[in-house]
Amino acid sequence: MERRIKIFDTTLRDGEQTPGVCLDMHEKLEIARSLVKLNVDIIEAGFPIASPGDFKGVSQIAECIKGPVIAGLSRANKKDIDAVVEALKKAERPRVHTFIATSDIHMEYKLKMSRDQVLAVTEESVRYAKQFIEDIEFSAEDASRSDWGFLCQVYAKAIAAGATVINVPDTVGYTTPDEYGALIRHLREHVPGIDKVDISVHCHNDLGLAVANSLAAVQAGATQVECTINGLGERAGNAALEELIMAFYTRRDYYNVTTNIDTKQIYRASTQVSALTGVDVQINKAIVGDNAFAHESGIHQHGVMNNSLTYEIISPEVIGMSRNSIVLGKHSGRHAFEDRLKQLDYNLDSETVNILFAKFKDLADRKKVVFDQDIVALIIDKPSVHPAWYRLVSYQVVSGGSANAATASVRLETSNGITEEASCGDGPVDAVFKAIEQAVGFAVGLKDYQLKAITAGEDALGESTVWIEYNGAVYNGRGLSTDVIEASARAYVNAINKRLTACGYPEVRKAAAE
Ligand SMILES: CC(=O)SCCNC(=O)CCNC(=O)[C@H](O)C(C)(C)COP(=O)(O)OP(=O)(O)OC[C@H]1O[C@@H](n2cnc3c(N)ncnc32)[C@H](O)[C@@H]1OP(=O)(O)O
Ligand SMILES: CC(C)C(=O)C(=O)O
Numbered sequence: 335m336e337r338r339i340k341i342f343d344t345t346l347r348d349g350e351q352t353p354g355v356c357l358d359m360h361e362k363l364e365i366a367r368s369l370v371k372l373n374v375d376i377i378e379a380g381f382p383i384a385s386p387g388d389f390k391g392v393s394q395i396a397e398c399i400k401g402p403v404i405a406g407l408s409r410a411n412k413k414d415i416d417a418v419v420e421a422l423k424k425a426e427r428p429r430v431h432t433f434i435a436t437s438d439i440h441m442e443y444k445l446k447m448s449r450d451q452v453l454a455v456t457e458e459s460v461r462y463a464k465q466f467i468e469d470i471e472f473s474a475e476d477a478s479r480s481d482w483g484f485l486c487q488v489y490a491k492a493i494a495a496g497a498t499v500i501n502v503p504d505t506v507g508y509t510t511p512d513e514y515g516a517l518i519r520h521l522r523e524h525v526p527g528i529d530k531v532d533i534s535v536h537c538h539n540d541l542g543l544a545v546a547n548s549l550a551a552v553q554a555g556a557t558q559v560e561c562t563i564n565g566l567g568e569r570a571g572n573a574a575l576e577e578l579i580m581a582f583y584t585r586r587d588y589y590n591v592t593t594n595i596d597t598k599q600i601y602r603a604s605t606q607v608s609a610l611t612g613v614d615v616q617i618n619k620a621i622v623g624d625n626a627f628a629h630e631s632g633i634h635q636h637g638v639m640n641n642s643l644t645y646e647i648i649s650p651e652v653i654g655m656s657r658n659s660i661v662l663g664k665h666s667g668r669h670a671f672e673d674r675l676k677q678l679d680y681n682l683d684s685e686t687v688n689i690l691f692a693k694f695k696d697l698a699d700r701k702k703v704v705f706d707q708d709i710v711a712l713i714i715d716k717p718s719v720h721p722a723w724y725r726l727v728s729y730q731v732v733s734g735g736s737a738n739a740a741t742a743s744v745r746l747e748t749s750n751g752i753t754e755e756a757s758c759g760d761g762p763v764d765a766v767f768k769a770i771e772q773a774v775g776f777a778v779g780l781k782d783y784q785l786k787a788i789t790a791g792e793d794a795l796g797e798s799t800v801w802i803e804y805n806g807a808v809y810n811g812r813g814l815s816t817d818v819i820e821a822s823a824r825a826y827v828n829a830i831n832k833r834l835t836a837c838g839y840p841e842v843r844k845a846a847a848e
């Protein structure tokens with residue numbers, strides 16, 4: 335008899351803890367909508383006490399997203415739990431996820447608490463949260479490095495106080511498949527009441543074992559797995575959702591479990607998360623990397639041409655990647671374009687399709703073949719995602735040859751009309767960025783800059799991502815064009831718009847004046 339494993343997605347909480355990733359409310363909602371399409375069981379929407387932005391993100395998701403359970407994270411204290419309860423007020427199926435560390439090293443050096451104190455706080459916090467919300471997940475942070483006997487006592491307290499899920503995190507990615515499986519079996523044998531609750535696992539990838547450890551835990555009886563799209567997360571990241579799901583799917587004969595995930599949504603969600611977070615997927619990454627279905631060598635190509643199963647254990651269509659024979663280019667019409675949107679599972683209203691079709695034609699004029707990745711990039715680039723404070727109207731650059739000096743002028747549109755500025759710089763991109771900085775009238779604080787081609791070829795669509803820093807927070811912006819300087823300028827303006835949306839224009843102006 336197959337067991338069903340629940341999928342708890344934490345892209346919006348642990349995934350957002352990836353250094354350099356900062357998602358605003360609109361981006362979080364877009365990702366949450368993709369998680370609904372994927373059919374995950376639980377969405378961890380954020381850590382409401384962390385910042386007003388996080389609180390707002392969780393409450394918006396709670397209000398707008400129906401279907402999955404919506405969880406919010408809290409430390410084991412009343413203030414954090416109150417924030418989660420408040421943020422989840424409008425959720426159809428709310429869950430408080432509260433945690434406290436149980437390893438000796440965390441208790442001694444970080445919490446400065448004894449075992450007895452941690453036991454007491456576990457009970458108090460679960461009992462407190464339970465007054466407001468029925469579904470309570472309790473995590474023993476750093477469980478895999480905790481004393482097993484003590485861990486059993488902590489989980490027993492949490493269950494007695496009303497926890498509905500107990501989570502066993504491998505917080506620092508330290509455990510191994512055999513050891514972790516044995517821990518799950520030990521807990522199942524020694525924690526009173528554990529058969530009445532879900533046993534969840536949450537694995538980090540510091541030794542590259544996050545997925546292997548999660549699979550071992552499922553074999554040992556875990557009923558819920560925590561993961562993120564593209565394996566995003568703190569340090570080396572979390573177990574990757576796409577890898578776990580495709581392991582369960584492909585080796586159903588071996589694991590004997592199922593999930594509710596619609597595998598056809600995997601590629602779309604991965605592309606979206608990569609674009610919105612600015613974190614590239616490595617080309618040889620399992621399932622969603624560019625090379626995952628590419629065959630370079632003759633013997634492999636020959637085998638695949640005769641029967642793809644010779645060298646492919648998964649067909650790309652299963653994860654929603656199309657093997658299209660219809661090539662889209664400047665002679666393609668609206669029917670073929672709309673059909674491709676449907677194949678990529680984008681059901682958009684006709685106004686959005688009109689805008690996208692115009693963009694597609696514009697791109698096809700500059701590019702011989704428009705690939706699926708280009709279309710997805712155009713969809714993600716749609717301007718409505720962020721309220722725009724500034725819009726790039728045009729720019730001009732004169733590049734200075736070997737000395738690498740350049741001058742640039744930019745025209746930006748604001749609600750007050752057009753503003754135009756010029757500047758010199760160390761190369762064309764720097765000159766454009768400086769001109770934009772002058773036009774907006776405050777220091778932007780560029781932290782990082784990246785440029786990549788969406789597909790191969792000299793006419794490829796260029797995607798630029800920039801990261802800017804303000805008051806300790808990082809904002810990423812993204813720009814798209816076949817002209818790489820224009821893509822960079824768009825990304826810079828997009829990041830500035832996000833920063834202004836988060837901080838408010840007057841505050842930024844005041845800080846600049848001081
Ligand atoms: C393993 C994980 O992924 S845990 C989640 C990690 N994610 C994050 O930390 C991102 C969001 N965090 C934040 O925004 C901030 O750290 C906040 C708002 C939570 C706390 O900020 P601050 O009050 O400034 O505290 P700071 O982060 O410096 O230190 C953490 C404090 O929480 C305490 N703490 C840590 N974990 C817990 C817990 N589970 N339960 C109760 N207290 C805890 C620490 O002992 C420390 O307490 P102290 O201030 O009395 O010394
Ligand atoms: C908050 C907990 C579940 C966590 O992220 C971890 O321990 O890694």
Ligand SMILES: [Mg+2]
Pocket residue numbers: 348503505536538568
């Ligand atoms: Mg974690």
